[in-house]
Amino acid sequence: MSDLTYGEQTNRNKLTDHNMSADELVFFVNGKKITEKHADPEMTLLTYLRRKLGLTGTKLGCAEGGCGACTVMLSKYQPHLRRVLHLSVNGCLAPLCSLHHCAVTTVEGIGSVAGKLHPVQVRTVSVTCVGHIIGAVVADTQAHAQRAAKAVRITYQELQPVIITIQDAITHQSFFQPVRTIQRGDLDQGFTQADHILEGEMHMGGQEHFYLETNVTVAVPKGEDGEMELFVSTQSATKTQSLVAKALGVPASRVVIRVKRMGGGFGGKESRSTILSTVVAVAAQKLKRPVRCMLDRDEDMLVTGGRHPFYGRYKVGFMKSGKVVALEVTYYNNAGNSMDLSLSIMERALFHMENSYSIANIRGRGYLCKTHLPSNTAFRGFGGPQGMLIAESWMSDVALSLGLPAEQVRRLNMYIQGERTPYSQILDHITLDRCWDQCLEVSSFNQRRAGVETYNRDHRWTKRGLSVVPTKFGISFTALFLNQAGALAHIYTDGSVLLTHGGTEMGQGLHTKMVQVASRTLGIPSSKIHITETSTNTVPNTSPTAASASSDLNGAAVHNACEILLHRLEPYKTKNPKGCWEDWVNSAYFDRVSLSANGFYKTPDLGYDFETNTGRPFNYFSYGVACSEVEIDCLTGSHKNIHTSIVIDVGNSLNPALDIGQVEGGFMQGVGLYTLEELKYSPEGYLFTRGPGMYKIPAFGDIPTDLTVSLLRDAPNDKAIFSSKAVGEPPLFLAASVFFAIKDAVTAARKESGLSGPFRFDSPATPERIRNACEDRFTKLCPPAEPGTFTPWAVVV
DSSP: TBBBOOHHHHHHHHOOOOOOOOOOOEEETTTTEEEEEETTTTTTTTIIIIIIITTTSSSSOOOSSSTTTTTEEEEETTTTTTTEEEEEEEESSSGGGTTTTOOEEOOBBSSOOSSOOOHHHHHHHOSSTTTOOOOOOSSSHHHHHHHHHOOHHHHHOOSSSSSOOOHHHHHHHHHHEEEEEEEEEOHHHHHOOOOOHHHHHHHEEOBBOOSSOOOOEEEEOSSTOOOOEEEOOOSSOOOOOOOOHHHHHHHHEEEEESOOSSSSSSSTTTTTTTHHHHHHHHHHHHTSSEEEOOHHHHHHHHHHHOBOEEEEEEEEOOOTTTTTTEEEEEEEEESSOOOHHHHHHHHHHHHHTTTBBOOSSSEEEEEEEOSSSSSOOTTTTHHHHHHHHHHHHHHHHHHHTTTOOOHHHHHHHBBTTTOBOOTBBOOSOOOHHHHHHHHHHHHHHHHHHHHHHHHHHSSSSSSEEEEEEEEEEEEEOOOOOSSEEEEEEEEETTTTTEEEOOOOOOSSSSHHHHHHHHHHHHHHHHHEEOOOEEEETTTTTTOOOOOOOOHHHHHHHHHHHHHHHHHHHHHHHHHHHTOOOOHHHHHHHTTTTTOOOEEEEEOOEEETTTTTTTTOOOOEEEEEEEEEEEEEEEETTOOEEEEEEEEOBBBSSSSSHHHHHHHHHHHHHHHHHIOOOOOBTTTTTOOOSSTTTTTTTOOOGOOSEEEEEESSSSSSOTSGGGGGOSSSSGGGGHHHHHHHHHHHHHHHHHHHTTSSOOOOOOBBBBBHHHHHHHHOTTGSSSSSOTTOOOSSSOOOO
């Protein structure tokens, strides 16, 4: 209780001061001495605090000690323990006369007298968004709990100003710190050298995770020593363990988090799942019985946040050939009402601000906008898809301004072997050019381009577009300490193997790959190997299953554990070369050799310093290229995905079937991000688009009619387990090929109206945006409203 307004020694002095009259009731409230000579024996502490002292922060609720609204902290010196004991008591049940020589702390007394509010007070004083959790109701059924929660009525005073959008934050200078910058080369020299300079901007909307299984936690108190066991749908077992332990006031060693599997995560359960787990754990501790909570879909969407909306401003200098020689870009993300992971997300956006292009003179700056929305969080790609989309926007503008094919300008600017990124990391083992050439070949790009041009000449009100887009995605956590993993392997005397590791299974096939790694290392069939779950009492201090690094990190840790076991079994294999696996295991057991091993791995040679722009933030890069063809209806704005060819470098794939599934799934999730999914908020920050009825995710009809995925051959990666590469996040951005194919089709439609050159085209490419971008005589009948004359029913955040 180091954050109380008085310390342990002060309490001891106050609570052991017996120089008082025997008929006086003496106690302390928030550090102030209270003397009552004629205390009412029937008065409760709650009544005294509210009526006599005016401390109304202690609330009158059920008056039976069940709701906790009247909870205060009672401190009393225990001579036999020689320390002050702190207890939580219900003010409505505590007789005032029982407080002799005690100290009471109410919500008004929390914090420092120096002036700064305690975090509990800050959270109690103000609600900073719609969806801000202010409490929990516990009942015998979910339906009863929901009915009770809906019955709660709270009177709010409206906050001013209301900051919802990125533009609101810019206007009111509402930012979290720090501001991140990456710079390389000489911008002034680059812009002086350029034949042309172009400025532009782009906004990209957020995205809801929409995992099949919403956030859910079951907390089971163990009945002794403050132990608690939680079954959680989370990507971050250790983070959940740490926060639950803090909430319960117990060491982390007394909290066990178990994760069997999740029904999807996509980053949404990396940090935000803890807001549910901590509440459920506190309720279970209070009631001393198991408590379960699973959010409904609309509740989950309202409180957990999603992908960060981004806004980018750019200034690009380029030559007549299309070669970019200077770039200045400023990113703003909508962080919401707390930092969460917003800084790391902005850092990754800056690390990908040039996508796959070599630019000698470049500067990127990133601002985190503090707004009155639920805190946005990690989502597959973690800022990369936002940073790269804005990069492709200015690359598209360069091509349009010069009247050159976009694919020609992209290919001209692409990285080659040995070049440096803006953060000074040298690119080795680059396969971008191979992916590009193979994608053009498998997609029959030249024939498709000719077909698109023919179609557009023959059709006025429908147009087709074609685009080919590359990606370069850095693999590693940008937070250095997270690039580590552990594993635990047991061999039983029947030859079966029980394996566990720090990663969590959410449908991506991680456990399958880990079984394959163990099988290959031990030289036994995968049928002998079993993974039960992920738990904090088997592998401690785990990193989140995120950043596309889980197979790399946990695979290497599993490999390490299995190699230790193999080394122990080697003498018995040598003695009995004709024996089988079970023979060697039993020989080792009877020889009293440990058949259990811990494995560990940390990614070597990582670390980046923003101040000096030195270091190596990524272990390696994953490369890919996608070509997409679409058709739009110029009158309705609808579009149809005709064809997509994807070529992606996954190294020597651990499991091609799983990897192709990840590529297809990631690509379609990106199609939703860039063309379909749009979050609509009221001007006050209330989310309208909750649930599948209001929020459109990709359906079967949105899958390209012709979709092919090719894994690049003969591209081993010496920096990951068995020469493999990460596959979770890199494919998502390839869906930008659909977005820019739509923009290509819109460009063809605009030519019909005599329009040419760059134009702003924000993401997602909804029917409304497509239709309005296809400017014609009909759109001129609906001019935009004059500033200040129109209040929209919904805002883009």
